[in-house]
Amino acid sequence: MNRLQEWQEQLKLVFEKKTSDALIPPVLFFLINQWLSLEIASLVTSIYLVGLIIYRKVKKDPGKYAYVGVLGVLLSIGLSLLSGEAIDFYLPDLITTGGIVLICFGSLMIQRPIAALLSHLTRGWPLDWYKRSDISPAYKYATIIWGSYFLFRLVVQSYFYFTDQFSSYFFFNTLLGLPMTIVMLIGSYVVGVKTLKKLNGPSVEEFNNGDTPPYEGQQHGF
Template sequence: MTPGPEGDQPTTRIPRVAGEPADHDSATGPIPRVPAEEPAGVTAEIHENDRSEDTDDSGRRPTLLEQMGGIPGIIASTVPVAVFVVANVLFELKPALIAAVVAGVLVAVFRIARRQPLQPAISGLFGVAVCAFIAYRTGEARGFYLPGLLYSAALGLAFLVSIIVRRPLAGVIWHAVNGHGQGWRRNPRMLRAYSWASALWALVFAARLVVQGWLYNADEETWLGIARLAMGYPLLGLAIVGTVVAVRRAERTPAAG
């Protein structure tokens, strides 16, 4: 019991039960709030410990696209390849390999200086190191593009298999990149749309494999490098547009029945 203002009856302070509205009406009017007291420093320590290492400052888990550094990060990971293509045209194999590795290191340093995600830079540097090693061991510039050909073959096969097992990778990857769940698989229209989109992605990787594989066997190093760049972002953009169109069309189509 605490004394109220002059002339008023004493007011009883009743702690608010969790989940009860703050301004609970009663016969005596609103019940005053009694703030819960916590030991000094405990709240800050709990919030700090609850923050996961893979969440940002707001406590939200970064999407896969954000972990990759966004579009700039994806572009940065391909800089060493572009440098190798140009340097191989202007110079010989060894200077081109050195230029590609140096470009990968500079991209990593640049992202460190700007405190940007390092995953794209590290992935690009690792990839160009593997390609450079194969080219150096074989003594042929076309060896630099061999891992990319194997990568396209593996992805094309993976997209085809995902359609057969009814887990189309276009949907799995798209929702993972954007931080969404995988509940779309329970929607037949969305499942069908992502299956068509996955078939488009498989076609893109198959086209890369066929064209670049033919240039690789023909030992056309310069044209192979040009094809690697020309069939990179343009075909990637085409596949993304196709995925968006297929999904939006499925979302607009009314459910049967």
């Protein structure tokens, strides 16, 4: 498996079908708010969300990410309507970013890097493998990268939010957010895999088999 295929596999695990569901509502809300009004933008975006749920039902798609996304966007719409300010559409997003920062650095403080837990949940690898001293540092480095990235986003988003720069928040968060996140994920993946190789720990298969050193090590996946 070449590097490009590895990166594609990693990104697929993270995004699955969530990308379009996450991108379309804020784009729709932004454009209609710019052209017409906050109320019409809220109405049209809500209609789109209802249509999305109906589509998932007809296609018999479990749509778990769609349902979560719909609730989040409806909350955002509700907040913006209550305040009468379009920028409050992004308040839940700002709070979420802050929460991610706390989780990343909090997990490092308790020696349980969130990158390891998420890898365990998505790949199903044994949790004890991640706790090894010749494995765990790789996931700590990845978590540091994640935390630093989201801290940067939090600072920029906070500035745009508290200075009421709705358009700037939209362009930074929606149009630049996905490319930046992809670069961050690939970067943390590359750093993590290289660190695993330097640590000379066992691969998941070697760990499950109870093999002894010297190890071949984890060659693919993180």
